[in-house]
Amino acid sequence: MTGPARPAGGQRPTIKDVAALAGVSKGAVSMAFNGRPGVSDATRARVLAAAGALGWEPNLSARVLSGSRVDTVGLVIARPARMLGLEPFYMEFISGIESVLAGRDSALLLRLVRDPDEEIEVQRAWWRSRQVSGSILVDFRRDDPRVAELAGLGLPAVAVGHPSLTGGLPAAWTDDAAAVAEAVRYLAALGHRRIARVGGAAELGHTAIRTAAFEAAAHELRLEQWSSTDTDFSGSQGARATRTLLASPRRPTAILYDNDLMAVAGLSVAAEMGLSVPRDISLLAWDDSQLCQLTRPKLSAMSHDVFGFGAEVARRLLAVLDGAQPQTGPVATPVLAPRDSTAPPRR
Amino acid sequence: MTGPARPAGGQRPTIKDVAALAGVSKGAVSMAFNGRPGVSDATRARVLAAAGALGWEPNLSARVLSGSRVDTVGLVIARPARMLGLEPFYMEFISGIESVLAGRDSALLLRLVRDPDEEIEVQRAWWRSRQVSGSILVDFRRDDPRVAELAGLGLPAVAVGHPSLTGGLPAAWTDDAAAVAEAVRYLAALGHRRIARVGGAAELGHTAIRTAAFEAAAHELRLEQWSSTDTDFSGSQGARATRTLLASPRRPTAILYDNDLMAVAGLSVAAEMGLSVPRDISLLAWDDSQLCQLTRPKLSAMSHDVFGFGAEVARRLLAVLDGAQPQTGPVATPVLAPRDSTAPPRR
DNA sequence: AACCAGGCCTGTATCGGTTCAGTAAATACG
DNA sequence: CGTATTTACTGAACCGATACAGGCCTGGTT
Numbered sequence: 001m002t003g004p005a006r007p008a009g010g011q012r013p014t015i016k017d018v019a020a021l022a023g024v025s026k027g028a029v030s031m032a033f034n035g036r037p038g039v040s041d042a043t044r045a046r047v048l049a050a051a052g053a054l055g056w057e058p059n060l061s062a063r064v065l066s067g068s069r070v071d072t073v074g075l076v077i078a079r080p081a082r083m084l085g086l087e088p089f090y091m092e093f094i095s096g097i098e099s100v101l102a103g104r105d106s107a108l109l110l111r112l113v114r115d116p117d118e119e120i121e122v123q124r125a126w127w128r129s130r131q132v133s134g135s136i137l138v139d140f141r142r143d144d145p146r147v148a149e150l151a152g153l154g155l156p157a158v159a160v161g162h163p164s165l166t167g168g169l170p171a172a173w174t175d176d177a178a179a180v181a182e183a184v185r186y187l188a189a190l191g192h193r194r195i196a197r198v199g200g201a202a203e204l205g206h207t208a209i210r211t212a213a214f215e216a217a218a219h220e221l222r223l224e225q226w227s228s229t230d231t232d233f234s235g236s237q238g239a240r241a242t243r244t245l246l247a248s249p250r251r252p253t254a255i256l257y258d259n260d261l262m263a264v265a266g267l268s269v270a271a272e273m274g275l276s277v278p279r280d281i282s283l284l285a286w287d288d289s290q291l292c293q294l295t296r297p298k299l300s301a302m303s304h305d306v307f308g309f310g311a312e313v314a315r316r317l318l319a320v321l322d323g324a325q326p327q328t329g330p331v332a333t334p335v336l337a338p339r340d341s342t343a344p345p346r347r
Numbered sequence: 348m349t350g351p352a353r354p355a356g357g358q359r360p361t362i363k364d365v366a367a368l369a370g371v372s373k374g375a376v377s378m379a380f381n382g383r384p385g386v387s388d389a390t391r392a393r394v395l396a397a398a399g400a401l402g403w404e405p406n407l408s409a410r411v412l413s414g415s416r417v418d419t420v421g422l423v424i425a426r427p428a429r430m431l432g433l434e435p436f437y438m439e440f441i442s443g444i445e446s447v448l449a450g451r452d453s454a455l456l457l458r459l460v461r462d463p464d465e466e467i468e469v470q471r472a473w474w475r476s477r478q479v480s481g482s483i484l485v486d487f488r489r490d491d492p493r494v495a496e497l498a499g500l501g502l503p504a505v506a507v508g509h510p511s512l513t514g515g516l517p518a519a520w521t522d523d524a525a526a527v528a529e530a531v532r533y534l535a536a537l538g539h540r541r542i543a544r545v546g547g548a549a550e551l552g553h554t555a556i557r558t559a560a561f562e563a564a565a566h567e568l569r570l571e572q573w574s575s576t577d578t579d580f581s582g583s584q585g586a587r588a589t590r591t592l593l594a595s596p597r598r599p600t601a602i603l604y605d606n607d608l609m610a611v612a613g614l615s616v617a618a619e620m621g622l623s624v625p626r627d628i629s630l631l632a633w634d635d636s637q638l639c640q641l642t643r644p645k646l647s648a649m650s651h652d653v654f655g656f657g658a659e660v661a662r663r664l665l666a667v668l669d670g671a672q673p674q675t676g677p678v679a680t681p682v683l684a685p686r687d688s689t690a691p692p693r694r
Numbered sequence: 695a696a697c698c699a700g701g702c703c704t705g706t707a708t709c710g711g712t713t714c715a716g717t718a719a720a721t722a723c724g
Numbered sequence: 725c726g727t728a729t730t731t732a733c734t735g736a737a738c739c740g741a742t743a744c745a746g747g748c749c750t751g752g753t754t
Binding site for chain 1: 731735738741
């Protein structure tokens with residue numbers, strides 16, 4: 001006994017089936033289901049019952065096609081896959097984005113690519129084919145080609161990065177310059193006069209910003225010696241850079257890292273070279289993921305709320321999609337979380 | 348001087364605009380653009396030129412609606428956000444999935460939720476509204492409600508988990524039982540007679556499988572003493588479990604962990620308690636992300652190719668979507684990567 | 695010269711929704 | 725009680741693509 005209302009196996013029901021079962025027109029089903037006025041309470045109830053019975057949910061494509069707003073947010077990350085696995089940053093950032101999107105029935109379309117040009121291709125295709133209603137852009141470079149390209153496209157976007165990098169796009173960023181300055185001042189206040197920094201990827205704009213801020217702070221505090229090295233953010237390069245620093249004739253007494261992972265690597269290099277942390281060398285991490293509290297000694301770090309950062313970025317993008325005035329501004333500045341890997345230098 | 352072919356600001360061109368510019372009908376544009384026969388080479392060239400000039404890309408929704416196959420793959424991860432940030436596993440797994448999807452112009456729709464019931468809701472909505480053409484399911488539990496639910500829906504899926512957990516769904520898994528057995532045999536061969544295990548989340552099926560395999564191996568090898576503790580995979584719980592173990596009167600001489608993070612945590616607990624690794628206690632990690640090589644001593648680990656695992660799962664799902672016979676079977680078994688955290692026990 | 699076969703292209707139906715003008719019935723008003 | 729207003733709903737147009745039946749050439753056969 002096959003009910004005529006339920007189409008044959010595998011077939012998903014359409015609005016027509018629901019309309020037939022409820023004994024109304026397609027239009028009425030649409031109004032009822034979307035909570036629009038124009039149908040009586042009784043009819044609305046009948047429609048919802050019919051939809052429930054058939055397990056009907058409006059076809060998203062059809063909905064989008066007929067002009068409804070549906071928010072799918074795009075995120076493209078352009079870093080080598082191997083590098084991503086270990087970066088706690090992104091997963092937490094994504095979690096934050098999701099926490100906001102979930103409440104709005106929006107979804108995150110994620111794509112990992114190799115380089116910025118490929119990202120542009122993806123963003124362009126997504127936008128033109130209407131797969132996304134807006135995008136979140138990360139990892140800006142100096143003179144980032146995405147700025148002009150995406151602005152030209154008209155793709156609504158929120159950029160994660162300092163305005164000096166993100167052009168006219170609505171942006172959100174952490175004040176890394178201030179954070180670096182705080183970090184250096186803290187180390188200097190402990191008495192350190194020779195401070196090194198193991199930075200991130202040279203091509204990324206925020207690395208340059210931090211490097212400049214580091215130099216400025218070093219000058220201002222009249223440090224005896226300082227240096228910045230660039231890496232690819234990986235643990236192995238962090239280790240290598242640390243090894244070089246610690247093997248130099250007048251080695252630094254403190255090192256500032258651009259992420260947690262490299263600081264962890266630095267910790268074992270110090271051990272490997274027979275140096276005690278923080279007695280012989282102070283280490284200061286960046287991001288402050290859980291990792292920092294799992295090492296021995298626990299890592300002091302510049303700490304920020306990555307989850308909240310992601311959430312805020314998502315909120316701003318949704319606001320843009322709602323047609324609100326784009327909000328551009330910094331989010332909370334990373335603050336120092338002093339733990340056991342920093343101390344005054346031995347004299 | 349506004350060309351009539353280019354619609355006003357912000358408006359994305361449609362197939363109609365392209366047709367007009369190329370001086371042909373919509374149908375011809377469709378054929379030309381999709382490489383179908385029925386148009387002359389000259390016309391095809393004109394159409395492609397027009398499309399390029401306008402920056403036209405077919406509207407995905409319209410395409411899907413009119414019956415074309417477009418693959419969007421869904422992935423829902425049901426774990427607390429805080430736990431995800433530090434799990435290198437997922438990012439690498441996702442990278443692997445992406446590496447395959449990218450070649451097929453498919454995208455990954457990602458959603459993070461709190462619990463399996465919420466996941467079912469999401470999957471159901473995605474499928475019914477045709478947002479995804481298939482899904483990848485992870486983190487199976489005993490009697491997982493998703494099996495029946497999604498099979499009933501008819502959602503094409505590939506399950507990541509042992510068939511004893513994934514019901515009739517096409518599945519891919521690592522042979523954790525064999526890997527645990529190898530781990531225990533290795534430790535026993537080194538001379539360890541008291542071995543403990545710090546396991547993952549009790550509710551996850553693969554944790555149960557590993558626990559059972561651990562017990563079986565312990566029996567088989569007539570170990571003097573063994574125990575398994577469950578955790579939530581977090582570093583802090585890994586540390587706590589380790590502390591308890593090492594503080595017990597007849598403490599184990601070797602500990603096997605269910606992920607890298609907890610092993611790292613274990614390492615610092617050992618240090619904190621004045622125990623030397625591997626002289627006083629051997630530690631063996633699981634997954635073998637980059638992290639294992641950044642600690643001191645370097646962590647021995649059960650190593651597997653998470654990136655490749657993700658890629659294989661994606662390949663199997665795409666095969667299912669292509670209508671091929673679903674492929675169910677294990678992927679490569681984790682193998683031992685001995686490093687510096689395991690050694691014969693002190694006598 | 696008449697006919698047929700392809701090749702190339704147009705026109706229209708279709709997918710599954712939303713929207714809106716229009717209509718019929720119910721209610722309000724004078 | 726007749727007319728204006730409101731409410732509840734229908735039917736058709738439309739979104740932007742694809743698919744397919746059919747029309748018009750051109751060239752080859754008989």
